[in-house]
Amino acid sequence: MSTEQDEPTAETTTDADEAPAQTPGDRRREEKQARMQVTERERAEAAAAADETVQLKVFRFDPEVPEKEEPRFDDFHVPYVQGMTVLDALIYARDEFDSSLTFRHSCRQAVCGSDALFINGSQRLACKTQLSALDAPVRVEPLPHQDVVKDLVVDMEHFYDQMEAVEPYMQSEEFPEGELEEQRQSPENREKIKMSTRCIWCGACMSSCNIAAGDNEYLGPAAINKAYRFAMDEREEDDIKEHRMRIMEQEHGVWRCQTQFSCTEVCPKDIPLTEHIQELKREAVKSNLKFW
C-alpha cells in the first residue's frame, strides 16, 4: 500500500545504528497487515467455498425518475461474508450493482443514528443488524410513518421538530461560586439519567409508535425521553423542571402514550423509553396533586 512506503525509509535512516528495535507503530502496522491477509483469505475462502449470497429486497422510489415513480422492490444478491451487517450489504449492492441506490449512513457503528431502517418488519439500525440474525430474503424499507424522499431516505424534519420542542439543552442558571468550579452531579443522579442520555436521534422509536402515526403532534418517545433526561437532572432548578413538566403534560405529551412498548423494543440503544414516559406521567400527577 502506498501510504506505508515512505515512513520506513525515514525511520531507518535515523534509527538504524541505535537499535533495530521496532517502533510501536511498526508493530501495529505489521499486525494489521497480518490481520488483513487473514481476513482477505477468509473472505476469498468463504466466497469460493459456498459462493453464498444473501437476497435483499430493497424498497425503491424516486419521484424524479420516471421508471422509479411507482414504488417497487428490487432484488439484490449480495455475496455473504461472515459478520456482514445489513448496511454492509446495502453498500455492496450500491457499489457493485446499482449506484443510484440511496440510503443514509455515516459512522457504521451505531453512533450517528442515520441508518435506522425498517428491516424484516421492525425498526433497526442497518449497521447494528447482522445478516446472520435475519431470515432471508431480507426486506429493507424506509422507516414507516415518515414520508419517503428517495429509496430508503425518509424526511426526518418532523422528528427533529419534536426533539427541538422539548428544549433539549441544559438550562440551569445557577452556577457555583468561583470561576473554575464545576456544576456537579451526584453519581446516583448520573446513574438515574444514564440510559436516557444515550439517544442517537435515529427515529426508530417514533416510527414504531402507532400513536405517533395517528397523532402528528404527539411528541413521541424520543422527545419525551430527551425531556426526561433534563427534567430528572438535579443540576437544573425546580422552576425549570416545572417548565419542562408543563411541556410534557400538554395534550400531545405523555398522556398520549398507550404503553404498547413498541418504542422500547426497537430502540437500538436499549433505552427504557416506556419506563421513562410512565415515570413522567406519575411525576405529572404528583405535582398536580400538590396544587390541589
Place this chain on the structure above:
Amino acid sequence: MSQSYDRGLIEDFGRWREFSAGMWAWILHKFTGWVLIGYLFMHIAVLSTAIDAASGDPATYTDTIQGLESLLVVRVLEIGLLATAVFHILNGVRLLMVDLGVGLEAQDKSFYASLVVTGGIVVASVPTFLGGGVV
C-alpha cells in the same frame, strides 16, 4: 416535500403478523373496553323493565330476564362477555402495574399470562353458564 411518498395505513394493519405483545394487548384492551361499555348500556336498558315491574307487574322483569336467560344464544354471548370482562380486568391490572412502573420487563409475559388465565377461567365457567334452564 410535495413529491414524497406517503405509504398510508398499510404500515399499521397490513403488518399484523409483526405486531408485538404490547400492541396486541392494546388492541384487545380497546376492543374489550368497547364491548363492555356497549354491554353496560344494553344491560341498563334491559333492567329498566324493573321500573314497570315496580309499578305493578313484577312479571315484566322476571319474564324478561328469565326469557333472555332461556335462550342458548344469550348464554353463549354471556360466556363471550365473561371472556371479554376477564381479559379486560387482567390486562387492566397489567396496565395498572405498568402505570406504577412495576414489572415493566415482564410486560409481554404478563400479557400472555392474561390470555392464558382468561382462557382457563372461561373454560372452567362454561358449565355454570350453560347449566340449568336453557331451552
Place this chain on the structure above:
Amino acid sequence: MAERYSSFEPNGATWLLQRITAALLVVLLAFHFFQLHFLNHAYEVTFADTQARMEDPAYFATMVLFLVAAAFHGLNGIYNALVNQGIEGTRKTIAKYGLTLAGIVLVAQGIRVAMAMAGVTIS
C-alpha cells in the same frame, strides 16, 4: 413550536381518574359477576330477589358506585381512544359533550332503575 405549550389541559386528572375507577372496577365487577352468575344463577333471577338485594342500602350504594365508576371509565376510555385516533376541533367537542350526555343519561336511568328495584319511587 412555542404555541404548542399554551394548550395546557389538566389531562392528568382524567388519566388518574381512569386508573382509580379501573382499580375500583376490578373489585366491583368481580363481585358483581360472582354474585349474579355463581352465587345466584342469572336464569333464576326474579324481581323479588332483585328487590331483596337492592333494599339493602349498602348493596344499593355499591351498585350506584359501580354504575358511576363504569360509566366514567367506559366513556372516558372511548373519549381517549377517539382523541388518540386524532380527532380534533369540532368533532372533538361533539365527542366530549356527546359522551358526557350519554354518561349522564346512563347514570340517571341506572339510578332510576335501582330505585325502582329498591322500592323507592319518585314518579
